[in-house]
Amino acid sequence: MPARKPSTYPVPGAIAPPQPGPADGDFIDRFKAHLRAEGLPLTVQREQIARAAFSIEDHFSVEDLSRTLRKRQHRIGLATVYRTIGLMVTGRIVRRHDFGDGFKVYERVVGRNHHDHLICEGCGRLIEFEAPDIEQIQERVANRQRFRARSHRLEIYGLCRECSREWGNE
DSSP, X not given: OOOOOOXXXXXXXXXXXXXXXXXXXXXHHHHHHHHHHTTOOXXXXXXXXXXXXXXXXXXXXXXXXXHHHHHTTOOOOXXXXXXXXXXXHHTTSEEEEEOSSSOEEEEEOTTXXXXXXXXXXXXXXXXXXXXXXXXXXXXXXXXXXXXXXXXXXXEXXXXXXXXXXXXXXX
C-alpha cells in the first residue's frame, strides 16, 4: 500500500477535530493518574513526549512524534518514545491504529469526539467521520445481546473520490 496521505478537511462527510485542543491539565492529569496506577513516575521525558503527542492534530506515527520532539530540541531516544506511547495507549489517552498496512499510527483520545474512519486502499487517505445513526445501531445490537460494550471502532476500506475517478469507478 502506498504511503498514507494525511487526513484532509473539508472532505464530504468528514468531521474536523474539535478546536481548540484539550487543556494541558486534562491529558497530563489523566496520564499522571495512569502512571501512578502503574507505579511509575511522570518523568520530564514522559511529560515532553505527552505534550508533543497532544500538540499533533492528526494521526501520527512514532517517527512523526520523534520529529516533533527534535524540533522542540528534546533529545529523547526512540525506545523511550515507543515505551511512553505504549503507556499512553494502555491509559486510553491515545489510541493505536493499524489500518491493514502494518504501519501503526496514533491519535489522541482526550479532547476529541468519537469518530470512525474511511481508508482509501488506492492512496492511503484517511477520512474521519461521525455518524450518530451508526452509533445508535451498534448500541441497539449490544443491548439486544445483553452485551456491555466498552468501546468499538469502525473502519471502512475502499476508494476515495479521487482514486475512484482515476480507476474509472465513479
